[in-house]
Amino acid sequence: MNRQTMWGVMLLTGVSLYLWRSGEAQTIKSSRTEGPNVLLVTLDTTRADAISAQQTPWIYRMASDGTRFTGAVSTAPITQPAHLGILTGEPPHVSGVVTNGTDIGERPSLLSHQLKDAGWATAAFISAAPLTRKFGWEQGWDYFGDTLQRGLLGSSRERRGSETVDEALGWLKRHKSERFAVWLHLFDPHGPYTAPGRPIDGPTDGDPLKLPAYWPDAHKAITDTDWFVEGYRAEVAEADFQLGRVLRSLDEWGVLDDTLVVITADHGESLTEHDYLFDHGDHLYDASLRVPLVFRWPGKVAAGAELSCATPTTAVYGAMLGLLGLRSDPLASVLSGAESCVDQAVVATTVSERFADPPPIDHAYRTATAKQVTPAKGEPFCFDLSADPGEENPLSGCPEEGRAALAEALSTGGVVKPPEQDAETEKQLKELGYLE
Numbered sequence: 001m002n003r004q005t006m007w008g009v010m011l012l013t014g015v016s017l018y019l020w021r022s023g024e025a026q027t028i029k030s031s032r033t034e035g036p037n038v039l040l041v042t043l044d045t046t047r048a049d050a051i052s053a054q055q056t057p058w059i060y061r062m063a064s065d066g067t068r069f070t071g072a073v074s075t076a077p078i079t080q081p082a083h084l085g086i087l088t089g090e091p092p093h094v095s096g097v098v099t100n101g102t103d104i105g106e107r108p109s110l111l112s113h114q115l116k117d118a119g120w121a122t123a124a125f126i127s128a129a130p131l132t133r134k135f136g137w138e139q140g141w142d143y144f145g146d147t148l149q150r151g152l153l154g155s156s157r158e159r160r161g162s163e164t165v166d167e168a169l170g171w172l173k174r175h176k177s178e179r180f181a182v183w184l185h186l187f188d189p190h191g192p193y194t195a196p197g198r199p200i201d202g203p204t205d206g207d208p209l210k211l212p213a214y215w216p217d218a219h220k221a222i223t224d225t226d227w228f229v230e231g232y233r234a235e236v237a238e239a240d241f242q243l244g245r246v247l248r249s250l251d252e253w254g255v256l257d258d259t260l261v262v263i264t265a266d267h268g269e270s271l272t273e274h275d276y277l278f279d280h281g282d283h284l285y286d287a288s289l290r291v292p293l294v295f296r297w298p299g300k301v302a303a304g305a306e307l308s309c310a311t312p313t314t315a316v317y318g319a320m321l322g323l324l325g326l327r328s329d330p331l332a333s334v335l336s337g338a339e340s341c342v343d344q345a346v347v348a349t350t351v352s353e354r355f356a357d358p359p360p361i362d363h364a365y366r367t368a369t370a371k372q373v374t375p376a377k378g379e380p381f382c383f384d385l386s387a388d389p390g391e392e393n394p395l396s397g398c399p400e401e402g403r404a405a406l407a408e409a410l411s412t413g414g415v416v417k418p419p420e421q422d423a424e425t426e427k428q429l430k431e432l433g434y435l436e
Contacts, residue, residue: 028142030178032119035324036297037259038181039246040111040316042083043239044128045190045280046265048072048290050236058244059294062261066296067305067335073346073366074267074313077280077288079130080104081349082266082313087111087183089317092349093413099351099359101419104136111317112140112183118326120181125168127187128158135420141183143171160196161186161242169249176253184246188239189269191278192219193231195238202227212279228278229271257298260323264313265291273390284348284364284373285391295335297323302337309341310368343368347409352376357418365406372402 048070053060076082080100081092088109092098107113116122123143131137131146138144145167148159168184188195192215206223222228243263250256270276273287280288291313295301300323315331322332333339346366351359352375360376369386382398383391419425 028121028123028175030119030121030175030180032179035120035179036300037179037250037255038115038120038320038324039250039259039261040086040181040183040320041243041261041263042086042183042185043189043236043243043263043265043292044079044185044187045267045269046236046239046292047268047271047287048292050189050233051292055233055237056240058240058247059263059292062247062263062296063294063306065298065303066261066294066301067303067307069293069311069341070306070308071310071343071368072264072291072293072313073286073310073348074265074289074291075346075348077267077282077284077348077350079128079266080135083131083185085312085314086264086266086316089314090414091312091314091347093347093361093363093410096414096417098349098361098416099419100130101425102135102417103420105417107136107139110140111320112181114140114321114326115181115324116140116142118324119179121175121178122181123168123171123175124183124185125164125171126183126185127161127164128185128190131185134425145171158187158190161188161239162196165242165245168246172246172249173253176250176255184243186239186242188242189232189235191232191269192216193228193235193278195231195234198231198234210275210277212277215278225272225277232269232271232278259297260300260320261294261296262316262320263292263294264316266313267291281350282352284350284362284371286371286385286389289346289348289364289366295319295323301335305337307334307341310343310346310366311341312344312346315344345405345409347406358416359418361416363406363410365402365409370399370402372398372406374403374406 075091125145202222318329319331322329348364
């Protein structure tokens with residue numbers, strides 16, 4: 001093969017790969033003739049209190065037109081186990097996936113399988129390495145966009161929301177006349193905070209901050225916590241802007257009001273709480289567990305409702321299937337206005353060592369008014385959330401009913417899966433701050 005022919009073959013292969021990745025070479029057709037479209041949006045690392053009319057106008061608009069849960073609680077402050085809970089309804093202590101870098105295995109219960117089997121044309125567009133096909137997340141999706149690359153060269157551990165939305169809009173434009181179901185994952189709020197157009201120009205004349213090890217040196221030189229808090233909120237605003245591009249397009253195509261829109265987050269972020277700066281995953285405080293949760297579907301989901309009941313993010317799965325008529329679900333009845341919302345207990349899980357086999361696990365049992373944290377090593381500690389919502393003053397002892405409730409919940413747990421022990425996974429997790 002001469003050089004000209006060789007370059008021609010390489011170019012053709014590259015173009016074919018691009019077309020396959022972009023969905024142009026695929027024929028995906030929905031078999032459904034009724035029912036809404038579905039758009040599930042998971043914002044990475046987004047606190048419940050980051051949502052406001054000024055900061056996130058598109059999310060706020062969806063909340064104003066639909067139902068907003070102000071008491072939503074994640075079941076893990078780590079991307080993979082939290083997302084698996086949203087997409088299967090199983091918290092980490094049941095699914096067995098407790099840390100990033102874990103192969104999730106075959107999961108017939110995944111929302112993707114349920115929607116595809118029911119006739120929707122399905123697609124997912126994700127923005128970070130822990131949710132790629134390497135760990136099994138592609139199952140059930142007709143199209144799975146997880147190429148963390150710019151063009152055809154190089155790779156990355158993540159991509160900006162603008163790139164993810166570009167790909168998603170291309171697919172949606174081709175399938176807007178069908179019944180589609182899309183999962184859109186936006187990673188922007190995850191550290192380090194580098195919102196487009198925002199210079200790294202914070203003060204450097206104070207005492208050094210204890211920033212996560214993976215942050216760049218330019219950030220580590222900054223000594224003002226307020227600069228980082230503003231940077232975080234700028235990233236959340238960027239995610240909202242990118243989501244707005246999708247919602248605006250659906251509106252222009254005349255399909256937004258015939259779409260069930262669900263917006264939530266995998267977990268929150270500690271900004272300055274408990275002297276844990278701009279990170280998540282090591283603790284089970286509410287700063288890392290409280291998240292936004294919004295449902296919108298005109299005529300089917302109550303508009304303008306704001307519900308304060310404690311609700312785990314694992315409830316999203318059943319509520320979506322219930323609203324779509326694929327199963328009965330109490331939260332779906334709440335969303336339609338037929339039932340009142342009631343508080344639910346949440347079992348949250350994290351690991352005290354993130355790349356171990358077996359992973360040492362910390363658990364929290366949280367109700368609307370109380371929390372018990374049981375670390376892998378050491379004694380449990382508890383908080384009265386009604387009197388101490390900031391979790392600043394641990395109680396002198398933990399009530400026996402909390403211990404018993406957590407023990408009963410954990411008795412139904414699944415087999416814990418260890419993370420993949422390969423160099424590539426370890427490198428990616430270190431670059432994302434999930435390993436020191």
